[in-house]
Amino acid sequence: MTSITPLLQATQQAAAAVRRLSPSRKTGLLNRIADVLIQHKTTVLAENQHDLDRMPPSDPKYDRLKLTDARIDGLAASLRDVAVLPDPAGEVLIDRTIEQGLQLKKIAVPLGVVGVIYEARPNVTIDVASLCLRSGNACVLKGGKEADSSNRYLVGLIQSVLTEFDVPTAAVTLLPPDRAVVAELLTATRYVDIIIPRGSDALIQYVRQHSLVPTIETGAGVCHAYVEASADLDKAVAIVVNGRVSRPSVCNSLDCVLVDETIAARFLPMLVDDFQKWNVEVFADESSYAIFKQAGYAQLQHAQPNDFGREFLDYKCAVKVVSGIEEALSHIQVYSSRHSEAILSQRQPLIDQFLREVDAAAVYANASTRFTDGGVFGLGAEIGISTQKLHARGPFALEKLVTEKWIVIGDGQVRW
Numbered sequence: 001m002t003s004i005t006p007l008l009q010a011t012q013q014a015a016a017a018v019r020r021l022s023p024s025r026k027t028g029l030l031n032r033i034a035d036v037l038i039q040h041k042t043t044v045l046a047e048n049q050h051d052l053d054r055m056p057p058s059d060p061k062y063d064r065l066k067l068t069d070a071r072i073d074g075l076a077a078s079l080r081d082v083a084v085l086p087d088p089a090g091e092v093l094i095d096r097t098i099e100q101g102l103q104l105k106k107i108a109v110p111l112g113v114v115g116v117i118y119e120a121r122p123n124v125t126i127d128v129a130s131l132c133l134r135s136g137n138a139c140v141l142k143g144g145k146e147a148d149s150s151n152r153y154l155v156g157l158i159q160s161v162l163t164e165f166d167v168p169t170a171a172v173t174l175l176p177p178d179r180a181v182v183a184e185l186l187t188a189t190r191y192v193d194i195i196i197p198r199g200s201d202a203l204i205q206y207v208r209q210h211s212l213v214p215t216i217e218t219g220a221g222v223c224h225a226y227v228e229a230s231a232d233l234d235k236a237v238a239i240v241v242n243g244r245v246s247r248p249s250v251c252n253s254l255d256c257v258l259v260d261e262t263i264a265a266r267f268l269p270m271l272v273d274d275f276q277k278w279n280v281e282v283f284a285d286e287s288s289y290a291i292f293k294q295a296g297y298a299q300l301q302h303a304q305p306n307d308f309g310r311e312f313l314d315y316k317c318a319v320k321v322v323s324g325i326e327e328a329l330s331h332i333q334v335y336s337s338r339h340s341e342a343i344l345s346q347r348q349p350l351i352d353q354f355l356r357e358v359d360a361a362a363v364y365a366n367a368s369t370r371f372t373d374g375g376v377f378g379l380g381a382e383i384g385i386s387t388q389k390l391h392a393r394g395p396f397a398l399e400k401l402v403t404e405k406w407i408v409i410g411d412g413q414v415r416w
Contacts, residue, residue: 004181005102007132008113008140010170015112015138018171023087024404025165026134030083032161034076035132040157043122050149052116055120060249060313065147077224081129082380088402101155103409104335108402110136112193116383117142119199119209122150127381129158129172135401136170140192142185144199145177154197186211198384201311201337216392216400218384221251222311223338223369226328226354227267228345229260235366236344237270243342245278249313251385252340252372256308256318258328264288264321282317283307287321292416309335325350329357338358338387340369361387361394 014173023028048067055062093335094106115138118124143151151174159169175181186195186207196213197207201220208215225243227236243254268291275282275297284292291301302305307318308331319323322328332341342353342364344415351365354379362372362385374382374395383401386392392400 011173014168014171027083032298034079039395047149047153060119078381105407115140115192115195119144120146142175222337223344226258230346231344241274283318285320290318340372
């Protein structure tokens with residue numbers, strides 16, 4: 001395999017050119033990428049179809065891989081949203097004169113070169129490029145082979161606009177899709193400043209264990225909804241169904257429903273019609289299995305221990321009956337991936353307890369976990385959903401693609 005070091009060197013050099021762009025120039029560049037994306041929509045869809053033709057529609061990753069007219073329009077809109085967000089680079093965080101007469105400033109500066117490893121998600125190509133360019137960073141993209149045709153064409157469009165703006169095309173570099181390049185990328189400490197894996201838990205764990213470059217974890221989501229005894233059951237049905245079926249292959253989709261034992265016999269049968277419509281396979285504990293069975297639900301399995309804490313990424317869901325909020329909190333503590341968790345309740349003290357005690361990047365009361373998204377949270381787009389606690393947590397974008405630099409101005413001062 002040919003070394004990717006020359007590509008990484010070129011990206012590091014191109015990062016300097018991106019840092020020099022003015023905020024208005026960055027805005028113009030991103031708006032131009034949005035224009036070009038819409039102008040070439042037909043070809044983007046054709047390239048994406050080449051990728052789709054290599055994947056069976058039954059594969060859980062198929063929906064992530066698929067681009068549509070609406071999704072391309074959404075990508076263009078997110079480019080324009082990012083273009084008008086405040087530029088985080090150059091923000092003065094501290095400005096004061098210290099005792100020795102030195103003028104002291106702390107300013108936000110770009111990270112430099114951001115490396116992102118992702119799987120069958122061509123939308124990530126646009127999202128990452130837009131956020132990196134807006135925050136003054138260059139980026140190295142390692143997409144999966146499943147999306148190679150889509151990624152190559154999209155990066156080609158981006159690079160054509162970079163050329164228009166006299167920015168080196170290496171500012172957005174797409175690496176070969178071969179997995180073999182990952183090992184070299186993870187050890188490229190001289191050229192890459194941070195690595196962000198987006199995808200399966202297996203990918204994230206591999207990067208954590210092998211990267212010498214600092215990393216930010218994103219992606220894996222084992223999300224729960226606790227239906228507490230006082231919940232509005234009609235609203236709870238809508239939230240649970242939405243969380244599981246609206247886009248089952250994304251990380252903020254619902255994987256496990258915890259139901260208070262006092263309402264389980266009323267609530268679980270209310271899910272049957274919608275779950276049957278979407279052909280949801282239920283992995284039920286002993287109590288919920290009996291209730292679903294009596295309600296005539298066919299897509300039913302006895303839950304095994306490893307079905308709890310499992311990210312299904314499909315029309316599948318675990319269900320467990322719990323004795324109350326303490327058991328719900330205990331279950332979430334054990335099985336959560338610290339992504340997004342929800343309580344459905346009308347008792348404010350219990351809502352407050354849940355919001356306070358659950359350790360996750362996003363915690364909801366009476367709403368679907370599907371809202372955990374950078375665009376929805378007003379960030380324009382997102383690099384990913386971070387489930388760790390250092391540097392970034394939850395949906396993160398521009399404000400976390402910078403670090404800090406101290407500037408000290410003196411007039412001959414020395415320190416003995």
